[in-house]
Amino acid sequence: MKIDVNGAPREIDAANLAAALEQLGWGEARVATALNGRFVPVSARPETALSAGDRLEVLAAMQGG
Amino acid sequence: MRDFYGVTLDNPLMLGTARYPSPAVLEAAFRDSGAAIATVSLRRERGEGQAFWDMVRGLGVHILPNTAGCHSAREAITTARMAREYFQTDWIKLEVIGHDDTLQPDPFELVAAAEALCAEGFKVFPYMTEDQVIATRLVEAGCRVLMPWGAPIGSGLGLANPFALRSLRAAFPDIPLVVDAGLGLPSHAAQAMEMGYDAVLLNTAVAQADDPAAMARAFALAAQAGQIAARSGPMPARDMAAPSTPLIGKAFL
Numbered sequence: 248m249k250i251d252v253n254g255a256p257r258e259i260d261a262a263n264l265a266a267a268l269e270q271l272g273w274g275e276a277r278v279a280t281a282l283n284g285r286f287v288p289v290s291a292r293p294e295t296a297l298s299a300g301d302r303l304e305v306l307a308a309m310q311g312g
Numbered sequence: 313m314r315d316f317y318g319v320t321l322d323n324p325l326m327l328g329t330a331r332y333p334s335p336a337v338l339e340a341a342f343r344d345s346g347a348a349i350a351t352v353s354l355r356r357e358r359g360e361g362q363a364f365w366d367m368v369r370g371l372g373v374h375i376l377p378n379t380a381g382c383h384s385a386r387e388a389i390t391t392a393r394m395a396r397e398y399f400q401t402d403w404i405k406l407e408v409i410g411h412d413d414t415l416q417p418d419p420f421e422l423v424a425a426a427e428a429l430c431a432e433g434f435k436v437f438p439y440m441t442e443d444q445v446i447a448t449r450l451v452e453a454g455c456r457v458l459m460p461w462g463a464p465i466g467s468g469l470g471l472a473n474p475f476a477l478r479s480l481r482a483a484f485p486d487i488p489l490v491v492d493a494g495l496g497l498p499s500h501a502a503q504a505m506e507m508g509y510d511a512v513l514l515n516t517a518v519a520q521a522d523d524p525a526a527m528a529r530a531f532a533l534a535a536q537a538g539q540i541a542a543r544s545g546p547m548p549a550r551d552m553a554a555p556s557t558p559l560i561g562k563a564f565l
Contacts (some may be wrong), residue, residue, distance in 0.1 A: 278357050305357050306355060307356075308362075308364050310330035311328060311351050311378045312380065
């Protein structure tokens with residue numbers, strides 16, 4: 248199914264957020280996630296189901312003022 | 313001494329981590345200034361997050377994640393929750409922008425976000441205008457630090473409204489106050505600290521200087537000088553001259 252990852256369309260084949268991150272190459276990465284504008288903690292990723300058209304944000308540390 | 317949610321700072325300088333020419337220069341700026349707090353942000357992962365996070369952790373300072381770029385309470389609350397998990401801290405510099413030209417905080421969204429985040433146990437550092445009523449609302453929401461702007465972010469104008477900043481200091485004697493944003497010169501930092509502020513937070517004035525590490529040190533020295541002055545009881549200003557050398561015993565020539 249097609250979902251939006253950090254603003255770009257991606258084709259994924261994963262039932263939940265944890266599996267999707269694995270597929271996208273962020274399996275081991277330290278990242279914070281939000282699905283459709285809502286924060287999803289690490290502990291909730293395995294039971295967070297994905298649907299076509301979802302908007303996933305995958306964030307990490309960056310310079311800031 | 314006023315503390316920041318239980319943390320006492322031995323250096324009143326808080327530094328941003330953006331816009332430095334290189335990571336090495338950023339590290340030098342923190343090392344040479346002894347800044348006690350580093351602000352950081354969360355952005356879309358492009359493969360550089362881990363290295364940056366490792367470098368910032370290596371600075372050995374307190375980490376203050378921000379919600380920079382958020383324009384609504386909803387966005388800021390989500391960002392804060394993500395930052396708490398990522399950076400493993402409940403400190404959050406709450407920034408909710410209301411105007412794109414001035415980057416002025418949106419006071420209504422700011423207060424709404426502060427109420428929600430304080431209720432969730434966050435230790436909120438709100439970036440605010442110097443308005444005393446907004447300050448009261450933020451304290452009522454549970455904020456135990458206030459961070460009024462000196463001038464618009466990145467402008468380098470210094471303290472645009474010293475009268476209001478002085479009023480805030482007088483109105484909230486028990487709340488740690490930080491001038492955040494708009495400082496361009498070390499003298500601006502000294503001025504804020506002389507008013508009795510507890511810290512200054514800046515980024516561009518250091519990061520964009522020709523020699524950021526030296527400028528960071530200049531800001532730290534100025535902030536410390538201002539802090540010592542504030543604790544030393546500055547003399548009141550007066551309109552008329554008052555001779556400092558005794559008149560008594562002056563020769564009749």
